Amino acid sequence: MMDARQRILVVEDEANIASFVSVYLQKAGFDVGVARNGAEALAKAGTESPALIVLDLMLPDLDGIDVCRRIRQRSDVPILMLTARDDDVEKIIGLEVGADDYLTKPFNPRELVARVKSVLRRSTTRRRDPEVAALEFKALRIDSGRREVTVEGQEVQLAPKEFDLLWELLDHRGLVLTRDQLLERVWGYTFAGDTRTVDVHVGQLRRKLGEACPIVTVWGVGYKVATEPKAATASPSP
Numbered sequence: 001m002m003d004a005r006q007r008i009l010v011v012e013d014e015a016n017i018a019s020f021v022s023v024y025l026q027k028a029g030f031d032v033g034v035a036r037n038g039a040e041a042l043a044k045a046g047t048e049s050p051a052l053i054v055l056d057l058m059l060p061d062l063d064g065i066d067v068c069r070r071i072r073q074r075s076d077v078p079i080l081m082l083t084a085r086d087d088d089v090e091k092i093i094g095l096e097v098g099a100d101d102y103l104t105k106p107f108n109p110r111e112l113v114a115r116v117k118s119v120l121r122r123s124t125t126r127r128r129d130p131e132v133a134a135l136e137f138k139a140l141r142i143d144s145g146r147r148e149v150t151v152e153g154q155e156v157q158l159a160p161k162e163f164d165l166l167w168e169l170l171d172h173r174g175l176v177l178t179r180d181q182l183l184e185r186v187w188g189y190t191f192a193g194d195t196r197t198v199d200v201h202v203g204q205l206r207r208k209l210g211e212a213c214p215i216v217t218v219w220g221v222g223y224k225v226a227t228e229p230k231a232a233t234a235s236p237s238p
């Protein structure tokens, strides 16, 4: 399946963490490079062409958020951010910073490996499989080939996971999807993960799309998009 060993760049100043993460990634078949500060990370992100970057938020020189932003200016390489529990996750995975996923410290290295694989899987299927299709819901149009979302013809910028989540729900119109199902389909986790991630992304979609957001909360279960657009001002049927 993997023709060449994919290279992962691990950016972490704490030598213990960098080394156990490297060991687990190597055991999983990856080639691993380590950067111990932000400057080194920016240099190696260019020279080593990693398939994915594991980036710690707390670095001695630059903030991990700055590193992520700077990498994003020139590359779409998937970035998995290591954060502390109280960091602003919405910002990290949102468009502003642009990480693909995050993991809260302390974490289980097996979970890290699982996340790395799922982020890679998603980014390669996306590239390999340009499904040209569009879904519409009232004023909302979502084009998967161009990865573009418009409301009444105006483009709305969504982060990659926000786009995927919106697509998944619209594509299963009428069905209720649980947070675990959404995590598995959109993020590729094969075990129950941090379902707060789903809520954070739904919140962002509602904020960005406003009235045009078709996602309905099904209390105690998950989320869905109604089969028929719910017309707020519709006259009652006879």
Ligand code: CA
Binding pocket: 012, 013, 014, 056, 057, 058, 059
């Ligand atoms: Ca650190």
